[in-house]
Amino acid sequence: MGFKAYVARRLVNTVIIVFVTVTLQFFIFRIMPGNPLAHFISPNFPLESRRALMEMWGLDKPMHEQFITYLSNLLTGKLGISFISQRYVIDEVLERLPNTILLMGSSTILMIVLGIHLGVLAGSRRGSKSDLASVTFGLLTQGLPVFFLGLLLMLTFSYYLPVATGGLINFPVAGTVSRPPPADLPRYFMDVLWHLTLPMVTLVIISFGGYTLIVRSLMIDVMAQDYILTAKAKGLPERSIIYGHGLRSILPPISTMVGLSLSGIVGGAVITETIFSWHGIGRYLYEAVLQNDYPVMQGTFFLLSMVTIIANLVVDLIYGLLDPRIRY
Amino acid sequence: MFRSYAVLLILCVTLNTFHMWVASSVPEISKYPINGPRLDEILFVYHATPEAAVAAIRKGDIDILSDIFRPSDVHVLSEDLNLNITFSQQTHYCYVAFNTRREPLNDKQFRKALAHLIPREEIASKLFEGIVVTPMLYETSPAFGRWHNPNVATYPYNPTRARQILASGGYGWDKDGKLIGPDSKPLRKVSFISPTQEEAPTSYEIAKLTVEEMKKIGLEVYQEPLSFDSLLTKVLTERSFDIYFLCVSNLGKYPRWLYDYYHSSLDVPDGDNTPGVRDTELDRLLYTFRFESETEEEGERAVWRAQELIADLAARVPVYSRYQIEAYRKGLEGMVEHRGVGYFTSGAFWTYLNLSRVGLPAGGKVKVDVGGRVRTLNPLYGSGAYEQKIITLIYDSLLASDPKTGEIVPYLAEGWKLQNLMVGKSKVQKITFKLARNATWHDGETLTSADIRFSMEYLKQNRVPAFISSLERVINVSDPDPYTLEVTMNGTSFFNLIDVGGIVIIPKHIWKDVSDWRTFQPDREPHPKVKGLTKMVGTGPFILAEEKPGEFWRLRANPNYFKRLPAVKTPVEGVGLEEWSLNLRTFSLIAVPILLVSIGYLILRRRVSTRI
Known part of the structure; x- marks a missing residue:
């Protein structure tokens, strides 16, 4: 089978997966216990008001009609109207997406760079102090609960240190920008970076360990291969052996890991976004689940699944470029 | 020398005490409507967690914080000398409800006995450290003013009384101490639905404590923790429950919810009459109160009598009411306590009209924690407490x-x-x-x-x-x-x-x-x-000037407001209370160490001279 036939087959599979995912997303949320009205149960919302809300949301219609409405909302790209805010889901997603991409993108890049670097270092020097330190630190940070680390950093750098140093060290308690933000662009940019620091550091500390441990393990296997021994015998510099021959050959599994983390860049980080009051997709999705806001859940999960499916497709296709042994 | 320092020390303490008293006293305002707004700007900001909000007010990032509900936060904020804390009764209550459609809960005497088994004091002291809630015996709390009827049957915690009621109702106990019905048959196992420990740990513990008490009198009862959504579906839609625990807040100024909670017309799927109360006399009184009373006095008579019947039915038994606890940084004045609401939260309209900085009758800015997610500012749809904080100042x-x-x-x-x-x-x-x-x-x-x-x-x-x-x-x-x-x-x-x-x-x-x-x-x-x-x-008194949804909402004073201040007074010249307080504190910081060092020096010198 040639590359074109492979691509065609993968595309057909992808379309089927998308349809199945979209259908499951509709029914799973409706099977879940509870309904969106639960959050309008208050003396201010008597029974007739709640019934009017059900009509307004279209939940009084038969299931097949709701499913058709849902599909048409996906096809128009509006993704439906949120029950809670009465805004188009796509508008709310686009409002939050830049914040999430900024936080998750920057932290993912940093964690990959740091994780791979430490993993290569540890794997290529097995048994050394740097190996021991990388493994220990990686295991420790990976095991830390994110809410604990996030709160610890927030209270230390945003409250105790500012108070102790008279504001010399002072990170913001909440938000993506100052409230209100600076008017001029350079200061605005710096302000965003200032707000980004703590949530980004939290995510990097929590996540880089996973990369380190996997890359280390892959590197240990690779460094024991005959071709590495040959390279050493040829007298190649160590750097060239490690990065040119060792790292190169473990790129396919690393690219799979990176590909899988792409959906996380769009999906956000619920706990970190909540602790630092970061206006992102993760918290949006979490609140939607709590409030049974079906259109938001359906819309955001649709976007997330699309990103995951496409990322998997792309990773599969570029495998051949990274590993010449793979033939379609 | 000793005398001089002693005078200085007494002066410091006296002035500090006086300052704290002045700053914490809230002015009395008796005539409405009042004019305003006094502030130039209000900035509502969002914090996603109580930790962030508490850190923000302590740090000085915000001036006002409402809805403080964790005892640990109350402790921390009370110790902060820059803050004042207020406690207000609010129209909120948590209750235990019985399904009156099912045996043995369809027996009023049985329900009354169970009502005496709710350990309210223990709940308030053990789970809330005795500071954030008050045990509650009345369906309509005193926060409702004239609408509260204090002369109704109440069910304070009293297991002995519970046993007496059961015995007088024909119930008995078998040789193992298990409760048996008036027909001498063992009672069926009863479930007590509560939220899960993960979702609402306190509610879970309350149910657990109450279930333990019920077991002690020989009732076969078990706790059934359910997710909040499942709980509501079972209770509100399906009516498939025996006993459940839940809370409700923002009950408004009038006890109108009594109609929704107890009128037989609302005993339908999704209706609020979850216990299934059907009482002709109660229906008549509630209808009169809700739709037919021409005067408040007439309404009051109907609703007082209705409360007596509701208390006697014991279909829904109050457990506790949470205080509205709020904190504000010193240096603000003009806040107004709103009955059943508090000083700054949603519905505290007069506060924001009248609020000002000390020494600055007009002008200035305040930063307020908005409390939660503002979903929409559409005034027709934004009915949540957080968006209403903003909307009521604009419309x-x-x-x-x-x-x-x-x-x-x-x-x-x-x-x-x-x-x-x-x-x-x-x-x-x-x-x-x-x-x-x-x-x-x-x-x-x-x-x-x-x-x-x-x-x-x-x-x-x-x-x-x-x-x-x-x-x-x-x-x-x-x-x-x-x-x-x-x-x-x-x-x-x-x-x-x-x-x-x-x-x-x-x-x-x-x-x-x-x-x-x-x-x-x-x-x-x-x-x-x-x-x-x-x-x-x-x-309204404020205009939406700027917003970044999910972050902040900046409101500026409406210069043409129809109830604006007659004439904007010029700011008071000179040192304000805050600066004065700061100077005093700086002075104390310098004076106290000098005093201590001097005392130490004198003691040391005396010892040295004694030895010589």
Whole structure:
């Protein structure tokens, strides 16, 4: 089978997966216990008001009609109207997406760079102090609960240190920008970076360990291969052996890991976004689940699944470029 | 030398105490309506966690924080010398409800016995450290003022009394101590539904404690923790429960919810009468209170009697009510306590009209924690407590209420006249409002009765859920002249005036072109004529100046507000309380160490000289 036939087959599979995912997303949320009205149960919302809300949301219609409405909302790209805010889901997603991409993108890049670097270092020097330190630190940070680390950093750098140093060290308690933000662009940019620091550091500390441990393990296997021994015998510099021959050959599994983390860049980080009051997709999705806001859940999960499916497709296709042994 | 330092020390302590007393006393305001706003700007900011909000107020990032509910936060904030803490009774309560449709809970005596087994004091002291809640014995708490009937049956924790009630009702115990019914048959196993430990740890513990008490008297009962959604589905829709625990808040100024909670017409799927109460006399009283009482006195009589019957039925038993605990940084004055609401939270309208910085009667800014997610600023849809904090400062109503007594006071309507009429065989009420002549919209347009008429008709025609019950009795609205409005309503209830007087007033010139009120986001669309404004145009004391949804909402004072201050006073010159306090603190910081070092030096010198 040639590359074109492979691509065609993968595309057909992808379309089927998308349809199945979209259908499951509709029914799973409706099977879940509870309904969106639960959050309008208050003396201010008597029974007739709640019934009017059900009509307004279209939940009084038969299931097949709701499913058709849902599909048409996906096809128009509006993704439906949120029950809670009465805004188009796509508008709310686009409002939050830049914040999430900024936080998750920057932290993912940093964690990959740091994780791979430490993993290569540890794997290529097995048994050394740097190996021991990388493994220990990686295991420790990976095991830390994110809410604990996030709160610890927030209270230390945003409250105790500012108070102790008279504001010399002072990170913001909440938000993506100052409230209100600076008017001029350079200061605005710096302000965003200032707000980004703590949530980004939290995510990097929590996540880089996973990369380190996997890359280390892959590197240990690779460094024991005959071709590495040959390279050493040829007298190649160590750097060239490690990065040119060792790292190169473990790129396919690393690219799979990176590909899988792409959906996380769009999906956000619920706990970190909540602790630092970061206006992102993760918290949006979490609140939607709590409030049974079906259109938001359906819309955001649709976007997330699309990103995951496409990322998997792309990773599969570029495998051949990274590993010449793979033939379609 | 000793004498000088002693005088200095006493002076420091006295001045500090005096300063704390001055800063923590809240001024009494007795006449409404009052004029304002005094502040130039209010910035509402969002914090997603209580940790962030508490750190923000301690750090000085914000001035005001409401809805403090964790005892640990109350401790921390109370110790901060820069903050004042207020505790207010609020219209909130948590209750245990029994399904009166099922045996043995269909027996009133049995329910009364169980009601005596709720360890309220233990719950308040053990789970809330005795500071954030108050044990509650009345369905309608004292926070409701005149509507609270204190002379009803109550069920304080008393296991002995519970056993006596059961025994007198024909119940008994077998040789193993298990409860048996009047027919001498063992009682079936009963479930007690509560939220899960993960979702609501305190509610879970309360149910656990109560279940333990019920087991002690020989009842076979087990706790059934369910997710909040499942709980509501079982209780509200399916009615498949025995006993459950839940809380409800923002009950409003009048005990109107009693109708929804106990009238037999609401014993339907999704109706609020979850215990399934069906009592003809109670139905009659609640209907009279809700729809037929022409005066508050008449309504009060009906609802007091209804409360007696409700207490005697013991279908829903109160457990506790949470205080509204709020913190504000020292240096603010003019805050007003709103009965059942607190000082700064949603509904505390007068506070924001009257709030100012100490020594600055007009001007200044405050930063306020908004409390939670602001979902929309559409005044027709944003009914949540957090968005209402902002919306009520932008849009006015025809009438307001005295924060202490709850009495109706004029607002956009300077006066009104009630006429009870007969149309055929039906009683109707005609309410004639006289509007303020100097009220304008934020964009400069004059407010007229056409706007009010438009608002009422628009809300009614579109069946806007939040206003259905307020406007359901409106038959006709007319505007004979720009400052007179006539509303004809079914029935002659005193709630007629309260209902139409409380609806949000929206500008006709903006809303008449709105194609779909549901998706309209007035704060996100620019004003068609006035630059710098959005379509979020109200007549209220503040104008939406800037927002970043999910982050902050900046409101600036409406310079043309119809109740603006008569003349803006110039700021008081010289050192304000804050600076004075700061100087005093700096002075104390220097004086106290000097004093201690001197004392130490003198003691040391005396010892040395004694040895010599």
